[in-house]
Amino acid sequence: DTGVSQDPRHKITKRGQNVTFRCDPISEHNRLYWYRQTLGQGPEFLTYFQNEAQLEKSRLLSDRFSAERPKGSFSTLEIQRTEQGDSAMYLCASSSLAGFQSYEQYFGPGTRLTVT
Amino acid sequence: AQSVTQLDSHVSVSEGTPVLLRCNYSSSYSPSLFWYVQHPNKGLQLLLKYTSAATLVKGINGFEAEFKKSETSFHLTKPSAHMSDAAEYFCVVSDTPNFGNEKLTFGTGTRLTIIP
Numbered sequence: 001d002t003g004v005s006q007d008p009r010h011k012i013t014k015r016g017q018n019v020t021f022r023c024d025p026i027s028e029h030n031r032l033y034w035y036r037q038t039l040g041q042g043p044e045f046l047t048y049f050q051n052e053a054q055l056e057k058s059r060l061l062s063d064r065f066s067a068e069r070p071k072g073s074f075s076t077l078e079i080q081r082t083e084q085g086d087s088a089m090y091l092c093a094s095s096s097l098a099g100f101q102s103y104e105q106y107f108g109p110g111t112r113l114t115v116t
Numbered sequence: 117a118q119s120v121t122q123l124d125s126h127v128s129v130s131e132g133t134p135v136l137l138r139c140n141y142s143s144s145y146s147p148s149l150f151w152y153v154q155h156p157n158k159g160l161q162l163l164l165k166y167t168s169a170a171t172l173v174k175g176i177n178g179f180e181a182e183f184k185k186s187e188t189s190f191h192l193t194k195p196s197a198h199m200s201d202a203a204e205y206f207c208v209v210s211d212t213p214n215f216g217n218e219k220l221t222f223g224t225g226t227r228l229t230i231i232p
Contacts, residue, residue: 033220091160104165
């Protein structure tokens with residue numbers, strides 16, 4: 001399977017703990033995006049990378065959240081001191097960039113986080 | 117600022133009858149518009165996209181959508197519903213200049229139920 005993969009698929013953690021999620025984009029896609037989806041809502045943009053550079057962050061991304069893409073391939077999203085309000089599905093997507101035109105984003109299956 | 121409004125949170129149709137899922141958008145620029153589908157426990161899949169070419173856009177699985185600038189609408193239709201169409205559908209807008217799609221803004225979704 002050459003699609004976007006995410007690990008883990010499910011994570012249950014206690015309030016106050018740190019968690020880290022991983023996303024592997026489609027090979028050679030140079031743009032990578034993170035979204036968060038809460039129950040009954042559409043996904044909300046968190047941040048995106050072009051290669052290893054983080055180009056934009058949403059104000060939803062509080063200082064407890066950090067994302068990295070150190071070598072321009074896979075990415076990690078870490079949440080420190082988790083809160084119950086962090087419970088959501090975290091989605092990763094990737095796309096390719098040709099010239100100034102981005103192409104459609106391909107989504108992974110998501111990581112469902114439950115904070116107890 | 118960009119936004120989308122999906123006018124129905126839930127639509128039920130009988131198998132073999134037409135499907136209409138309604139979407140209105142707001143955008144500061146000439147928008148790119150998309151419809152994504154989300155089946156349970158599966159990733160978001162792109163159905164179709166509008167990026168300033170033909171106003172009637174054909175997508176996968178027999179779906180199509182028409183961009184109407186005067187009405188700021190981008191409704192999704194299908195002539196004949198199939199049981200496999202049951203899913204959550206998201207209308208999505210990106211108003212990044214040059215018709216890129218770096219930051220997608222999702223609607224709240226429409227759950228489509230197919231009645232046998």
